[in-house]
Structure formats: C-alpha cells, structure tokens
Amino acid sequence: MGKRGGTGSQGGQPPETAGPKSTTGLPPSIEAAWGLRERPTKGPRRGLTLPQIVEAGVRVAVSEGLGAVSMGRVAAELGASTMSLYRYVSAKDELIDLMMDLAIGVPPEPDPGQGWRAGLTWFAQAYRDLLLQHSWMLRVRISAPPMTPNQIAWLEYALTYLRDTALTGSEKLSTVLMLSGYVRNVTGLEADITAAALAAGSTAEAAMLSYGQLYAKVVDPARFPETGKLIADGVMDQEDLPDNEFNFGLGRILDGLGALIDARREPSSEET
Amino acid sequence: MGKRGGTGSQGGQPPETAGPKSTTGLPPSIEAAWGLRERPTKGPRRGLTLPQIVEAGVRVAVSEGLGAVSMGRVAAELGASTMSLYRYVSAKDELIDLMMDLAIGVPPEPDPGQGWRAGLTWFAQAYRDLLLQHSWMLRVRISAPPMTPNQIAWLEYALTYLRDTALTGSEKLSTVLMLSGYVRNVTGLEADITAAALAAGSTAEAAMLSYGQLYAKVVDPARFPETGKLIADGVMDQEDLPDNEFNFGLGRILDGLGALIDARREPSSEET
DNA sequence: CTCTACTGCGTAAGTTATACGCAGTACTAC
DNA sequence: GTAGTACTGCGTATAACTTACGCAGTAGAG
Secondary structure: OOOOOOOOOOOOOOOOEOEOOOOOOOOHHHHHHOOOOOOOOOOOOOOOOHHHHHHHHHHHHHHHOHHHOOHHHHHHHOOOOHHHHHHOOOOHHHHHHHHHHHHHOOOOOOOHHHOHHHHHHHHHHHHHHHHHHOHHHHHOOOOOOOOOHHHHHHHHHHHHHOOOOOOOHHHHHHHHHHHHHHHHHHHHHHHHHHHHHHHOOOOHHHHHHHHHHHHHHHOOOOOOHHHHHHHHOOHHHHOOOHHHHHHHHHHHHHHHHHHHHHHHHOOOOOOO | OOOOOOOOOOOOOOOOEOEOOOOOOOOHHHHHHOOOOOOOOOOOOOOOOHHHHHHHHHHHHHHHOHHHOOHHHHHHHOOOOHHHHHHOOOOHHHHHHHHHHHHHOOOOOOOHHHOHHHHHHHHHHHHHHHHHHOHHHHHOOOOOOOOOHHHHHHHHHHHHHOOOOOOOHHHHHHHHHHHHHHHHHHHHHHHHHHHHHHHOOOOHHHHHHHHHHHHHHHOOOOOOHHHHHHHHOOHHHHOOOHHHHHHHHHHHHHHHHHHHHHHHHOOOOOOO
C-alpha cells in the first residue's frame, strides 16, 4: 500500500469524484448528462473532454460490442490512461448512461398534423431503427426511468402526438412507456435470437429458421399441447419475419389505445 | 503456474465442462434445465446435487440480491468450495438460468372456462406477483427466448387461454410474448424507481412521490412543453400508484387483442 | 485387486472497477 | 515576480470475480 514517503508539499484530499460537489440531489449520471457540474478554472489544462470520452465509448460499443467497453479500453481509444477518465466520469455506469444518451440522439421533429396513430407508429419505427443500429443498447440493463436530455426529447416527441387526445397525463405517460418498452422488447428478442444463432455458426436467415428445431427437441407435445402445435406448425421457426412480429404487437397496442381515445372523445364533455 | 511435481499416476484430461458431452446442440443451460446429461456411475459419490446448488443460489438472490450471487457465495452457502460447483454447472450464466427456472416455478393450472381475457389477466397478474416476490429476476438480463421447462409451462398456460380464439399460431405466440414482456417492463420500472428512491433514503411511498421533483429540476417546460405539463400536474410524482399503471397498459393491450379476436370471429368462416 | 472414470477442490491466472495519492501545472492574489 | 493552491493526468495497488488446470483420492467395472 502506498505509504506516504514523498516530499510532496500538499497532500490534499482527493476530489469527491468527477467534478465539484452537486447540490441538485440528482443521480450523478443525470447531472453530467445535463451539463450541470460547473467546472472550475484553476489547475492544468484538461486533456480530454466529456463528449470525447463518451464518443469513444460509443465507438467501442458499436464496433466491438458492449462487452468490450471497459474503462481501460475506452481510455486506450483516446490514448489516455485508464484512471484519467475518472476525472470526467464518476463511475463506469455513468459513462454508459452518457453513451446511451448520445446514441439515442435528438429525435426527428414531430409533426402532430398526421394524427396520433401515424405519429406513434413513426415514433416506434424510429426507435426500433435506432436500436437496430446501436444494438449494444439492447444489452444495457435499464435501471431507471428515462431522465437524460435526449431521452426526454423522445418522450416529448411522443407526447406531442397525444396532445390532442383526451387522455389524462398519466395515461399519456403510461402509453409512451408501454410503447417504448414494447419496441425494446421485441427488438431485443429478435437481436438475441439472431446473435445466438450466429454464434452457433449459421447465417442470420438460416439461424432464425433453426430455432424452432431446438424447441422441438425439448418440448413434449403431450405435456404441452398448445406449444407443441406451434412448433409443429413451424411458428417458432420463422418467427414470422421480424417486421411482421413487430407490427403485430404494435398494431394491437395502438388498437387498444385507439379504443380508449375514441371512448374518451364522445361521452364526456371535458373540453371543446 | 502449477508445475507437475507430484507422483500422480494419471494426469488425465479435464472433463469438458459439467457432465458428459452433449449431442443435442442445445445451449448447455437448457440441457441442464431439462435434465438431459446422463450422469455416469463411476467415481466417488457426489457431494452435492444440481437442485441443491440452484436452490442455494436462489436463496442468496432472494436474501441478498442478484449482485451477491457469486460462485463463491453460493458455494459457501452449501459449505462447499467455489470450484466444486463447476462439476455441476458449466458457467455462472448457466446457474442463473437454472435459478430463473426454479423461481418461475410451475404455473397454476389454467382454467380455460373463464375466457381468454380473464385468463390472460390472471396470467399477467400471476407473473407480476412472481416478479414482485423474486425481484432479483428483474435484474437478470434476458438473452434468449424462453426455453426452460417452467418457462414453457407458463407459455403453454397462456396459450391455453387463447385456444378457442381464431388467432393464428404466430399471433398467439406474439401475444404471449408481448404480454409477458409488458409485465416485466412495468414491474421492473416500478422496482427500479422504488429501489433508487430507497437508496436515496426515503421510505418506499415517500420515495415514489419525490421522483417527479427530480424531473422538475431538469426539464425546461419551454423546451419540453408536454413533458412539462406532466410534471406540473404531478403525474411523475405519484406514477398513479403502481397497480393502476399496470392495469392501464394491460387493459389497452387486451382491448387491442379483443378487437382482433372479434374481427376474426365474424367475417371469416374458418371453423365452426 | 487393479484400472480408470470420476470426485472435490487448491492454486493461480486473467479481467475489471476504482481508491489513493504523487508530481506537476496554471490561475489568483499579492 | 512569487507564493499559494486548486486543479490535472495517471501510476500503483486492491478487491472482487470467473474460471482453467491439475492433483489426490474414491469407488464401480472387470
């Protein structure tokens, strides 16, 4: 252990974490994402910037997968030392949160003119495309409600499409969370299947076809008749093409939502 | 490194992993879960059993959280050594998969008499209760379609409720996946919020109330008007009570599904 | 009784995140 | 200028882990 044997004249306390103390009470990652944390102006010039680091992290995640994102790897990407990153980021999780926010990006401007259904469909599609592009995001465990700037922007974007409906605020929020959760689930499942099969050494297409055969090996149709029927019908094999799967669930959700929106419009006299 | 200095007379190859070679092509965890892997009858009496180990793992997860589940901790729980577990389990992930299957358990017998909607509602509720009981499961990253025995049993259970509808097999499967994914999402979000707030040092109730105040600190109502409205209305604060949130989304999904089921029944002449 | 396929498990290697504190830098105050 | 000091990057070290490897011993098979 590092005994104090130097001639160092200061020996001050180490800084709390990255940056000055926070008074907001927000989680550190969230503070960082919103650019709070005023930076002092004293000491040596800083060698890196937060955005640089986060970009490097995303670069690593995109090219080598989330598993390759270690503090050391990201630092190497920048030609810096591992520990230097901790001057900008208080923990690895914070880096990951920031990477997510960067990758999510600013959503395309909403166009409420097209109606809630078309709007939400587009929202879902855009989110899906994003996840397919940055499939490492599917491997990040979500552990808090969305609070970073771009996440909020997407939320806002979706809420805008619901503005002219008679849903309550709480219902709108629930709707958006349900929808984005759905998109994440379906896309993630699809990615997992593809990845597992690719790892087993087939092409993506052939891989998806073969999944049902694994089920067939294990599921006894006598004990699980309904599941057995699905397997026999080859449903597990093709998964019906990912996009169809996606659209089916999306359609159901929006249908259900539409029923409520319609019901709200007529009987009540809340406004208009 | 262990140089060979002993008088050992054998020096054979180490066994592949836990147990004999597999010929099924299934992922190792799945094989283990279904009890494939015939055990030989030679050598010394085994000191442990797979179920014992998996139970110990669940015990640790329940009482100390998923993060506490390490090979060493589980072994200690059994009074065994860390490495001895690898005679039963090929990797930690396999242990986790088996823990999941054990915790999921056998679902209650379905009663298709009550109709698909009541049935699926009960299914969702039962799954939700399970996740609330074993909240560590929410922290496990799902990385494959459900394939272990009890997972399949739950799937079968849900499919049974859809038996008498005119949905296609593919639609039924999508429906169940959508539903269980939804339950997992909502329950997980709820658990995350509670956990985060508890960590911040409030009681569960008070914690949930305070979440919206974090949003208020960060969201500029001018830039994000719709989101700002939600915050101002206190929607983020209460999250509308977890159960309401849960029931809202569930209702929407089932409504949407109902519309399709009804539509299928009338116009077509597929059966009956 | 011997052979040998097993067993539990000690040892050690390889990864990680990250606490701690040093040596140096560049504003600020005089 | 010159000192003081609040910073900087980063080397060193620690604490968890997972897991490969191989030894010493055990018990069914022949």
